[in-house]
Structures are given as structure tokens and as C-alpha cells.
Amino acid sequence: MALTLHTRNIIRVIDNGxxxxxxxxxxxxxxxxxxFREKQYKVPYHLIDEVIGHELLVALEDE
Numbered sequence: 079m080a081l082t083l084h085t086r087n088i089i090r091v092i093d094n095g096x097x098x099x100x101x102x103x104x105x106x107x108x109x110x111x112x113x114f115r116e117k118q119y120k121v122p123y124h125l126i127d128e129v130i131g132h133e134l135l136v137a138l139e140d141e
Contacts, residue, residue: 083110088131091121099130 083089087102089112100114100121109120 083126083129084132086132087129089126090128090130091125092127093125097127 083102083105085102085104088099089102089110091098091100091112098114100112100119102110103113103118104111106120109122110126112119112121
């Protein structure tokens with residue numbers, strides 16, 4: 079089964095038995111950049127288990 083990813087998707091990541099839900103901020107060739115507990119992390123695609131939703135409320139950034 080293939081995953082279809084977009085920015086602002088909420089994904090489930092499993093690493094060493096730890097399951098976390100985080101939001102995709104940016105997609106790169108070998109990893110995604112996610113937001114988890116207000117920090118950003120690089121996550122390789124093979125650690126993404128499932129797309130579980132989409133963040134509907136997006137904070138506005140100052141122009």
C-alpha cells in the first residue's frame with residue numbers, strides 16, 4: 079500500500095516501538111520535516127506508519 083503525503087498531514091511515526099503523531103511541515107527527497115511538541119525533526123520516510131488526518135487550523139505567520 080502506498081501513502082499519499084501532503085504538507086500539514088498528521089502522520090503516525092513508529093521508531094523503536096514509540097508511536098507519535100506529528101504534522102508534516104516540509105517534504106524532502108529522503109525525509110520529511112515534522113513538528114512535534116513545538117520542535118522540528120527530520121523523519122526518514124520508512125518510519126512513517128500511517129497518515130491519520132490533516133491539520134485544519136494553520137497558524138498565520140507574520141508577513
